Amino acid sequence: MRQQQPLPSPQRPTSVGASEKAPGALLWPHVSRILTSEGRRGVCQCGAFCACAAALLSAIGASVAIALAGDGAGNGPTPFAEPYKCDSDLFLSHVVKADHKGLAIDDTTFQKCSGGIPRVWPNTQEKLTSIRLFKAWDMAWPDGAREEAWAQLLDVVKANGIKVLMGTQITCDEADDDRDWRLVKELLQKLGRDHVMGVAVGNELELLYQKDYATQSCIRRLWGGGEFWRKLTQRAADLDAMAGFSDVPLTSVFGAAIFAGQPFVENVNATVQTLYRDAVAKFGKRWVFTLNIYPYFDPNNALDPGSSTKCTQALSTSTCFSDPTCRLPAMVKDMRERMLSLSGSSSHLLWLGETGWSSPQASTLSGKPMAACTAFSGISSFRKYYSNFLKWDLTVDASSRGPDRGWLNHNLLMAFRHIQKHLGRAAWMEFRFATSGLTLSCRKVKPDSVSVLLDDENAEEATDDDDEFTQLVERTLQVELSPKELDGYWQDLCPGNGPQRISFEEWFGWVRRNYLPFQELTVDVPVPESYELITSAVGVALAIYVLGQFDAIASSFRGFSGTPLTLWAPPLGSVVVLLFGPGLQGRRGAISDTEAVRTVLVACVGCAFCAMLAIYSFGGDQPAITRAAAASGSLLWMRSTRSLFAPAGAFACLAVDQALPRLPPVRDWQWVAEGVQLIVVPAIVGSLFLFAAQSAAVFLRSKFAWQEALSIQDTWLVGELRSAFPSLPKRELSKLLREAEEVYYKPRSVLTDQGEVNPYIWLVISGSLVVEVSGQVASTLERKAIIGEVTFLDPKDKLATATVYANTGGARTLRWSQDRLREFCEEETAVGEKVMAAISEELIEKMVRGRGAGRRSPEESVRLLAQLRKAFPQLGMAEVPRFLKVADSVTYSEGNCLTTQGVENRFLWLVLSGSLSVNVNSQTVAQLSDGALIGEATFLGFAAESLASATVRVDEEEGVQTLRWSQDSLRSLLVEDAGLRDKLMPAFSDELLRH
Structure with a gap:
């Protein structure tokens, strides 16, 4: 095996230059010298007390230095609150109705950079007055960073008079939802009522059924079972119980998918119409309608007639706001009309929960017509959408009100690959675009700070998105930034990237990780049980054989009292063997185990001395009492040494029986020497021989067991x-x-x-x-x-x-x-x-x-x-799970119908076992069995209005097992995965032709 030393692998980049040693690194040699024997009288010649005091002071000094200047490992200094200003030569527009517009803050910014939330609208001089937060804190984020992120958020909000639309989740995990709500309530209390604009319960739940984790039972429970409504009313009751929050506006954010019904969607996957009716009836004007609108993702966008790459008309209608025919104002007008139809009142508030544009192209646009139009996701289109949003006065036309408020999606765009060539790997991994991609840097207001400006006036539209983006980045960098300058610049842009306050334990942990190399050597290596048993057996056999041979040789020599020297005493030798039996070294896979050797030596020698003491005290005149004393003493001694071998007393009795006839009658020094030779020496020698034999067994087995040199x-x-x-x-x-x-x-x-x-x-x-x-x-x-x-x-x-x-x-x-x-x-x-x-x-x-x-x-x-591979052999091993993960396993009993002729069909089935009958106009025309596909006609669009052309019914008593796909979910998957689409669509078509 080619073994690589456990050297540091490429590290996740940090925001502090790795080449510079932090103050903590300089202090550590002195601290370590104090804490070791070398430094007992090193710093001051006043003994241990002074050395300990000096060590403590050095530790405190190191902690302070790390907190103020960073630690060299990515944990930056504690930031000092200074105002931010975003610099750019590009001025887009004054913000019309700035008090009614805000930014929807993305998760990355909130988690890692809440102190970097803009105070002004990017590329303008207008103050930001409101933000939307989707959650208080995600369960997957490190909880230790929450308080600092919240503290930075509160500083931004309260220093700038910003109001927050606070979101809370509704998912299929009720426990996680309740935990999220507890954090939301805690954050609301910290913000205070004056800085809370409203509370949004759930986000785009009409699309929850499309999520991988959302089962049909969950969807039925949330919508049909009323759990969503119950959670909504519970959240409202909790707000009523909080001082000052009883009048806070309530909402639930939805997307354009709710337009699938009149006035709103009402089906098994989402009963939005019922929810709206109940909410208006219960909460009245406190309830706010909130809609996310993204013209960028509008499925009605199409390429220009006769062109495969141009999209002038789609761009024009998607990026404008001033005309009722523009996509976003048109959807707002449609929403107002539906609200009026539902509630009978035009006075309800409507918020535009989220809108925005994407540049470079969003991955979810792949496979759609607009993906072929380079200009659609170009930076110029992005700028146009953003600029037009700033200029929009939130009106639609004279006959319809616009939204009362609106939030633009805010992102920290990661530009890894595009900026790598300019700054090098060590720097670019932590470089980010700030705000909406139009202002590349924010800096503290001080003369010597680095300022990176956006110059978009001479930008030319490139044919390739990557080239266009790379050129734009290179044009924006007006100065060359060293890694050190970039690190400082990133700290300016996003203060607090890393722990801000460190405890002594955190400091010492940092020192240990960075400056104590021996930590990698203490690795627990478990060994299979078979290895332990074989090692023990070989070691014991080898020890007994070698010890027996040496005992035969030793018998020719004379011991202390002139009697033949004994190395092997069967009773105590048996004790030693049994103690080593479980595998002295085999358990850890090491050639030696000093602790185990010491334990066995102490146990065996102590047992031997207990036997000698019993013989000395009671002698051979009372052998019964001598045996009893030796047995009880040995047993107690063995138990005191980690409960080793409880029956040791029995072996002590045998030792007494063997030693009594051979010991001199007079108890003098010769008697003691003879007892040591007969009882103690065999225990010591036996233990040492077994130790050596076990080590040899481990060595031999590791080298020759499989005829290959395995360590x-x-x-x-x-x-x-x-x-x-x-x-x-x-x-x-x-x-x-x-x-x-x-x-x-x-x-x-x-x-x-x-x-x-x-x-x-x-x-x-x-x-x-x-x-x-x-x-x-x-x-x-x-x-x-x-x-x-x-x-x-x-x-x-x-x-x-x-x-x-x-x-x-x-x-x-x-x-x-x-x-x-x-x-x-x-x-x-x-x-x-x-x-x-x-x-x-x-x-x-x-x-x-x-x-x-x-x-x-x-x-x-x-x-x-396996069944999917059999049905679709053209799919690769990595593609089959992607196909399966959007499917449900559904069993149908006798008499159940999968489709009904003339009724809308929204599913696609694959029959796994059993058979079904196909009936047209009450006549059975075919039988389907294992491997049959059902619903492919409506999926491919050959059936008018997705109506089933036949009734497919289960006729067998055993029932039918199927895999079932939602046709909408499957279409979404195939849009995202072109390779899967190219393989499945021909298979569906072939199945349709075969039928």
């Missing part, structure tokens, strides 16, 4: 490999191990970067890893987890789908090159098939069981995937 560490690694690949025998596991390298990742070290090429595949053998998707923590991976399986199984696209880095405490892994492992699997066919199967099962568990199909067991998931 003890390798033997442990084979055991770890077996946990991930249980079907492989040890000989094949050792072959697989030789292809790997052992790599230790320090805390925050990165294994994969989302969107970057990943050439490796890992197995976690100790520690844990954090998985982030789009900047949000998605999960934690523990021992036995496999990373990189998606790119390994689907080598066409080697881009990592998530960012994975080592958690606190680090992680030890086995790492393979994906290309070499594929070659190995091809060369070793039998091994390769089992390896591929195990990696596939890991992918199944993550993508199916871990992402919305937790109700399925692993066995069921494997069975369903």
Whole structure:
């Protein structure tokens, strides 16, 4: 095996230059000198008390220095509150009705940079008066950073008179929702009523049924079962009980999907119309209608007639606000008319919960017509939308009111790949665009600060989005920034990136992680039980044999009293053997274990002296009393040494019986010498011989057990490999191990970067890893987890789908090159098939069981995937789980109908077992069985108004098992995944033609 030393792996970038040592680093040598023997009288010659006092003062000084100047590991100094100002040569517009507009703050800004929330509208001089927060704190975010983020938020809000629209979640996890609400109430109290504009309960819940984690039972419970309404009224009651909050406006934010019904959508997936009616009836004018509108994602956007790349008309109607025919004002007018139809009143408030544009192109636009139009997602279109929003007076036309308030989506855009070439990897990983992408930097108001300005006046539209964006970034950098300057600039832009106040424990932990190299050597290495047993058996046998040979040789010598020297006394020798039996060194896999040797020596020698003391006290005249005393004394002594071998008393009795006839009758020094020779020496020599034999057994087994030079560490690694690949025998596991390298990742070290090429595949053998998707923590991976399986199984696209880095405490892994492992699997066919199967099962568990199909067991998931592969053989191993994760397992009993002729059908089925009859005009025309697809006609759009052309009914008593997809969810998946679409659509068409 090619073993790699556990050197630091590429670290997650930090905001403090790694090349500079922090004050804490300079103080540590002095602190360590004081805390060790070298420094007992080093700093002052006044003894231990003075040395301890000096150590304490040094620790306090180091803590203060780290808090003020940073620690060299990404934990920056405590920020000093200074006002912010965003600089740009580009002035877009005055903000019309600025008091009625605000920014919807994204999660990244809130979590990591709440102190960097803009005080003024970007590229204007107008104060920001309101913000929208989607949550008080996410469960996946580190709770230790919450108080500091809240403190920075409160500073911004209260210093600038900002009001907050506070959101709280409603999901399928009631416990998590209640936890979120408790945090929301706490934050509301800190903000105070004067800074709270309203409370939004739930966000776009009409689309909840499309989420991976949302089961049909959850949707039915929330909407049809009334749980959403119950939660809404409970939240309102809680606000009423809070002093000053009984009149705070209430709302729930929805998107344009609620327009699917008249006046609002009302179906099994969302009963918005009923909710609105109940809310207006209960809360009256306190209830506010809130709608998210994104013309950027409007499905009605189309390319210009006769063009495959131009979208002039769509851009014109999507980025304008001044005409009722513009998309956003038109939707606002439509919403007002529906509100009037529902409530009979035109006086209700309407808020525009969220709107915005995207540049560069949003990933969710992929596969849609606008993706082909470069200008649609260009920076000029972005600027136009933002500028027109600022100029909009929130009116529609004379006959209809506009929204009473509106919030623009605010983002910190990550520009990793585009800015890398200009600043280098160490710097660009933490560079971010601020606000809405139009102002690249914010700085503190002081003369010597670095200012990076946006110059968009000479911007030319590029043909490629990446080139356009890169050129824009390079034009904005008016000065060359060193890594040190960029670090300071990032701290200015986003103060408080890292712990702001550190305790002594945190300080010492930082010192230990950065300056104590021996921490990596103390790794607990468990050994399989079989290894322990074999080592013990070999060691005991070897010890007894060698000890017997030496005893025969020693008998020719004379001991203390002139009698033959004895090295092996059967009773006490048996005690020693049994004590070593569980495996002195085998348990830890080490060649020596000083603690175990010491324990056995103390136990055996103490037992021997107990026997001698009993003989000396009672002699041979009263053998019964002598045996009893020896047995009880030995038993008590053995128990005091960690309860080793409770029946030791019996062996002490045997020692007494053997020693009594051989000891001199007079109890003098010769008697003592003879007793030591007969009882104590065998105990000591036997223990030492067993120790040596056990060490030899460990050494021999590690070298020759499998005819391959596997070290003890390798033997442990084979055991770890077996946990991930249980079907492989040890000989094949050792072959697989030789292809790997052992790599230790320090805390925050990165294994994969989302969107970057990943050439490796890992197995976690100790520690844990954090998985982030789009900047949000998605999960934690523990021992036995496999990373990189998606790119390994689907080598066409080697881009990592998530960012994975080592958690606190680090992680030890086995790492393979994906290309070499594929070659190995091809060369070793039998091994390769089992390896591929195990990696596939890991992918199944993550993508199916871990992402919305937790109700399925692993066995069921494997069975369903096998059936899907059989039905759609054109799908790759990595594509099948994506197809399965949006499906439900549904069983239909006899007499149930999947579709009814002439009734709308919203599902697609795959028959797993059983049979169904197809009836047209009450006549049975066909029978369907395993592998049949149902609903493909409506899915492909061949049925008018999605009406089923036949009735499909279960006729068998055993029922039918199916996989069922929501057609809307499946269409969304295929829009996002072009590769999956290109394979599935022909299969659906072939099935339709076959029928």
